Amino acid sequence: MKKKVFSGVQPSGNLHIGNYLGAIRNWVEVQGQYENVFCVVNAHAITVPQEPAVLHAKTREVAAIYMACGIDPEESVVFVQSHVPAHFELTWMLNGITPMGWLNRMTQFKEKAGEERESVSTGLFDYPVLMASDILLYDADLVPVGSDQTQHIELTRDIAQRFNYLFGDTFKLPQALVRETGARIMALDEPTKKMSKSSESPMGAVDLLDTPDAIKRKIMRAVTDPLRGIAFDPERHGLFNLLTIYQLLSGSSRDQIESHFEGKGYAELKRELVDLVVESLRPIQERYAQIMAEPQYLEDVLARGAERASVISEAKLRQAKEHMGLL
Ligand code: TYM
Secondary structure (H helix, E strand, C coil): CCCEEEEEECCCCCCEHHHHHHHHHHHHHHCCCCEEEEEECHHHHCCCCCCHHHHHHHHHHHHHHHHHHCCCCCCCEEEEHHHCCHHHHHHHHHHCCCCHHHHHCCHHHHHHHHHHCCCCCHHHHHHHHHHHHHHHHCCCCEEECCHHHHHHHHHHHHHHHHHHHHHCCCCCCCEEECCCCCCCCECCCCCCCECCCCCCCCCCCCECCCCHHHHHHHHHCCCCCCCCCCCCCCCCHHHHHHHHHHHHHHCCCHHHHHHHCCCCCHHHHHHHHHHHHHHHHHHHHHHHHHHHCCHHHHHHHHHHHHHHHHHHHHHHHHHHHHHHCCC
């Protein structure tokens, strides 16, 4: 029996190389080893305001990017979260057993809500319970994500454990699958902060669909430090981040990279990184364009994905309802 994988990306903002290196690329790498379910989590996106037409288009865009990056919709289940109602239903059931205190501790909520705690949506607060439902419905063993999501996966385990304790064995306890390198790619213009889809500054993230010119502009202006020498020093946040991206895309070791850049400066590193990023994204962008040129194909993939996801999740939901006394 292959182990099961579940993961997802929100269709809000533009997907960037942090999403690729921290998540999607890792899904592709292990695709053959596991039974996979990859979801476009549009119900998570609506916890903050979204323009309906934009949300609809972005949802397709994210699914197309999964496939352009190498997710094979024949091998893996690819679907849109809101097409499978079990996610909403289980969320409500798990809300009944999740203490507010657990959600209050979520650092992502604290960061996102900030000073606006009273005015953000109830959904933003409850967001981790929806995420727990996503994962638990598919009996996922492993959840490949960037390091910003590990706390949510710990919470998922806590919720599953509590449900199992109260109502009998129902849910499998999942584990986060986080790579040591690339789990937290930093913003190019502010390298002490995470590269983010929702950042206001367009210079922070290289988007997966950026033109070569945009990639060049962003990388050449990336913030570094006044020190000399190219070395993997985690204290030199900007440089370390650029080198990490270089390492992941080139496949070279840290030693190889350091000796390659010996005696060279930032300008040289940045120029080479621009070429590497442009060349790494080119095939993804070409496949993306092909997929988007056939919208009916994409709709068919998502319809089939929703069918397959519904079969799995409905069975689990039914079991959970039965255990809770809801049938
Ligand atoms: P989201 O949409 O913010 O990000 C999608 C994936 O990209 C990773 N990631 C990063 N990795 C490295 N460096 C970065 N700067 C970076 N930014 C984002 C994230 O860790 C994530 O793996 N709550 C989730 C979506 C979700 C989900 C799920 C994930 C909903 N249900 C169930 C796994 C399982 C989120 O907002 O990811």
